[in-house]
Amino acid sequence: MITDVEAATPALCRLQLGSELRQLRLNAGITGARVVKKLIWSPSKLTRLETGENSTVEPADAVALCSIYEADAETTARLRGYAAVTKTKRDWWLSPEYRPVIPPGLKAFLDLEATAVGLQNYQAEFVPGLLQTEAYVRAINQWGPQKPSDEDAGRIAAIRTKRQEVLSRPDSPLKFTAIINEAVLRRPVGEPPVMRDQLTHIVDVVESLPNVRVQVVPFRVGVHSGMDGSFVVIQFPDKLGLKPMVYLEGLVDAWVKRSDSDVERYAEAISDLQALAPGPKESLSMIKEAIKEH
Template sequence: MVTDVEAATPALCRLQLGSELRQLRLTAGLKGAQVVKRLIWSPSKLTRLETGENSAVDTADVMALCEIYGADPETRARLQGYAAVTRTKKDWWLSPEYRPVIRPGFKAYLDLEATASSAQTYQSEFVPGLLQTEAYVHALYQPNPGLSAEGIDRLVAIRTTRQEVLSRPKSPLKFTAIINESVLRRQVGEPSVMRDQLAHIVAVMEARPNVRVQVVPFRAGVHAGMSGSFFVLQFPERTALKPMVYMENLTDAVVKRSDSDVERYTDAFSELQALAPGPQESLSMIKEASKEH
């Protein structure tokens, strides 16, 4: 659990609050349907509270749940503190400037990324967001007719601001990325954009010990990541948050929390790590690919 609630980020408070509320319900032996019936809530309201999806949480809702679950005074005070933080502070990605271009599913991912202690990702089609250059992001979104120039600029700003988790003063995110060789070969934008992008990956790898990149070469054949890209996120022990998996596509984004799903994707990532050459050989592959653009 979080001991210094006032210093915690709103994202952490939302996630921690949801996790503790769910555990209280399970300990009380209650199903979600029983709870919402007693409070005359919609099922989705309780689900959103327990998964930390609400940007701001009403302290009255938290107290109503604590009453049903028989929470002790200390727990009630802590949970009320979490809720208060979500109402008095805002994470940067919830500002009016960014809200129009952030889908709900991606907002959920930003909550997780900002709170996580480590993130592992397999990417089959493009450079992971935490390693993208501004020019690469522009080139990725340029063909999208539904985005204005202003919208693309906002997405670029979101990408670059996200990358600060790699250099935060306290406990920078431990980031491990495995990318398909096609990511290196596919030209996004002008050749100069790709050269600069690959050089940026090399620079980050060499400068930051908390960042590790491996490349799955074409010669590796069939592998565990062929069903699509994914993230596995783990959190600081003090939060008691379990690891989660995040995936997205053109129309949707999914956060998977069940132990079986997380184990399956964690195993898949371990298989990919074992299959891909180590960081030094992968670094050579990235440098070689840069010369070809």
């Protein structure tokens, strides 16, 4: 539960509101179909509200749902307050400066990342976003047929840099575990100076921030549990009552997985990869060797 609603971010309020409303509905034994029929809503509207995917939530909608679920006055007032924050504040990634280059899938992830207490990220091909340099981001976006304009490329790089502030939040820095395939170190992205600076940046971050841990899965280990592709396991503060989620990103789309069985499989994959990969000290040595090769 959020103790200071007025100081909370819209992303946090959206997630908390959705989680509590869904729990109220389940506790009341009411199906989603019954709710949308009563309020003359589309099924997707209720789903998006319960998963925290709407950019804003009308306070009147929160109150209407509380009425159907027979929530008490205190709960209704609190959830209305969450909704009001989404109407009166704006997360930085929803500003006019950044919104044009943020697809819905990334927007959903940014909501989760900004609220998370921990991220566990396996990356098969790229340096994890929270560790990328601006030059590396720009080099990535020069590849492929869908190259952004110079203006949009600058926005994308700025978003990546802005996201990294979660690693050094003064009150509660994000605990970030990155497990990367050795291919990430070896494959050139951009000119050699770009890769040297990128890998040096990873070393600098790990050595300066105790909340950041990096491990490298070397080629020599052979088959491993990350070979189906990259993923992120997202963990939230206990006080919010939100279960861990998994974020997946493909060539044209992105997904957030919430089912307990799916999340458990990815969490097990992270544990397997951590056990399989050399520890942080040896992994940093691998990164430093790769710097010399570039």
